[in-house]
Amino acid sequence: MARGLTFQLLETPYFGQGGSTTNAPELKLDRRTFLKSALAGSVTPAFPQLALAEASAGFLELNAVQGKANLYGDNGGASDLWLYNHQLPGPEIRVKQGDRVKVRFTNQLSEPTSVHWHGIRIENAMDGVTGLTQPAVQPGESFDYDFVAPDAGTYWYHAHNMSWNQVPRGLAGPLIVEDHEQHFSADTDIILMLSDWRLDDDGVLDTASFGAMHDFSHAGRLGNWLTVNGTSLPDIPLKKGHWHRLRLINTSSARILDIAPDRFGAKVIAVDGQSFNEARNMPGVMQLAPAQRIDLALRPTEAGTLPFEMMTGQPFTFANFQVAEAPANDRPLSLPPVNRLPEPDLEDALEIPLVMEGGAMGGMRSLLKERSEDEIRDMMQNGLFWTFNGVPGVQDEPMFNARRGETIVLESRNDTSFAHAMHVHGHHFRVLERNGKPLDHQDWRDTFTTAPREIVKIAFVADNPGKWLIHCHMLGHAASGMRTWFEVA
Incomplete structure (x- = not known):
């Protein structure tokens, strides 16, 4: 094979x-x-866990450190990586739905960083977005993350400061939230x-x-x-x-x-x-x-x-x-219960456009209708290649403001030559349509993919107060313009 x-x-x-x-x-x-x-040593390593029991008397210890690993096996050299607790991937954090998670994060790297808890609908101050929800954790400093895990499911955590540089060096780990019934053995x-x-x-x-x-x-x-x-x-x-x-x-x-x-x-x-x-x-x-x-x-x-x-x-x-071979097991498939998420009210929704422009393959030329050639040249020299609604990168003002409990319908249009993976922080949304065609399964997501020239419509209830990021999870795209934010009152 x-x-x-x-x-x-x-x-x-x-x-x-x-x-x-x-x-x-x-x-x-x-x-x-x-x-x-x-074929050398090809056995999947078990995840060392940061058990919740350790947190009952205090905080789980999560440290960002420099380390090494042989990514290409025994015949490849050792790569210089950045790791959580010297592990690749970072240690598994496994908790029960509704548990309080307390993590003391310490930065032992040479540059600032933070931890984002991807997909978890948590308090805004714990979301881990430097410059928006918290200051960056400087080298040698610590930050205490303290939140409740409201929804069962498969999530993960990763660096969220200069993430284009930090995540592909190894700063990522799994976060598993179990419901209160055992559906699968360990x-x-x-x-x-x-x-x-x-x-x-x-x-x-x-x-x-x-x-x-x-x-x-x-x-x-x-x-x-x-x-x-x-x-x-x-x-x-x-x-x-x-x-x-x-x-x-x-x-x-x-x-x-x-x-x-x-x-x-x-x-x-x-x-x-x-x-x-x-x-x-x-x-x-x-x-x-x-x-x-x-x-x-x-x-x-x-x-x-x-x-x-x-x-x-x-x-x-x-x-x-x-x-x-294993002893016979006739136990039927048992699925965890569906999380209770607030259903969007499409009859009374705030409709927001999200137009993606820029990038190579002719994308920068499309911005000329809004800017001069000198302005485009300045953007590129500053490493800004992408825009949302004509605006590159995070601005002082939000893309939109929402009342708490208000339904948001976001219609994205990908006017670029590349695919994008759009992530909304602090909320889950239903994917309603692609290119005007309603989907058979309008599933809940926190990240959706959009192909070139595709229009995707999503809907969610803005029920989580605070400042929340929307960005492309192609991390280089986010760093070069595909980032914005909205505020829930």
Whole structure:
């Protein structure tokens, strides 16, 4: 199964959106070298947990530190990474719905940072957005995060200051909120954090290209190597005849991953942490954009190796499920209850446009109707390539103000040549339409994907007071203009 992956890496080093390629640093490795490295020590590491019990007497300790890891296996050099608690990914934080989470974060890096709790509807002061909800945590300083986890589901945490530089160095970890019933045993509830990395010819993280203007103005920082929980081509143990919950989290800084659950018999039970009423068979391909999550239910019927394939470009195996014989288990699939989120009132909604413009491939020229060539040149020299509603980056005034409890209908129009993953902080929304066509399943999301020239309409209830960010989760796009905010009174 490694041959497909080798072909992708050697022939199309950026296995990118729509099969396109860019001038990526190519790993010049022959097939023998690849197989030797990919199969060495390929066991998915268990997540060390920061148990809630530790927080009952105080705070969980979460430290951002410098560290090293062999991303390309034993044949690659050690990469300089930034890690939480010296772990890749960061330690799992697993709590119960309604629990109070107290984390004392300490910054031991050389630059300021913060922690964003992605997808959790928490108090605004705990959201972790530097310059908007809190000051950056300076080197050597600490910040106490203290919030209640209101909704069960699969979430994650990551750096949110200069995130284009910090997240793709390793600053990310899983946050799991369980409901109060046990639906899956500990060994059948499996987290899979998917990350792509840009490695050089020695299999070492390419740090010199962080902040490259080409990445900012094009599709973002796309990597040429995939890991699952920090390991390349891992073996993931499963039990024959038992239901498993696979929690997929895309922590890549720009890579959209295409997953085909039906190819290995999995059903979809949740997206972005929000459970469905019933498991769905999903033929075809599902997109897992940066920051998005998909929860799958899988009950393997045969022992042996079950390949887990990526459908981005040419299909290739990026992990293998190793299904072992196990005592019979006739327990039916049990799904967690659906979270109670406020339903939008579409009859009495504040309608807001969100027009995306800019970027390469002719996108900057589209801004000339609003600016002179000198103004466009100044924007580009300042690293600003994108706009929302004609405005680049976060401004002093919000894009809109909302009354608490007011329904917001946001209609986004992607007038650029690239896909974007739009994230709304502090709220979940229903995706209503794409290009004017109502969706069969208007699921809850906190991040939605929009293709070039696509119009997407979402709706949510602005019930969480404070200042909330809206941005593209292609992190280079956010840094170069695709960021704005709104305020809930």
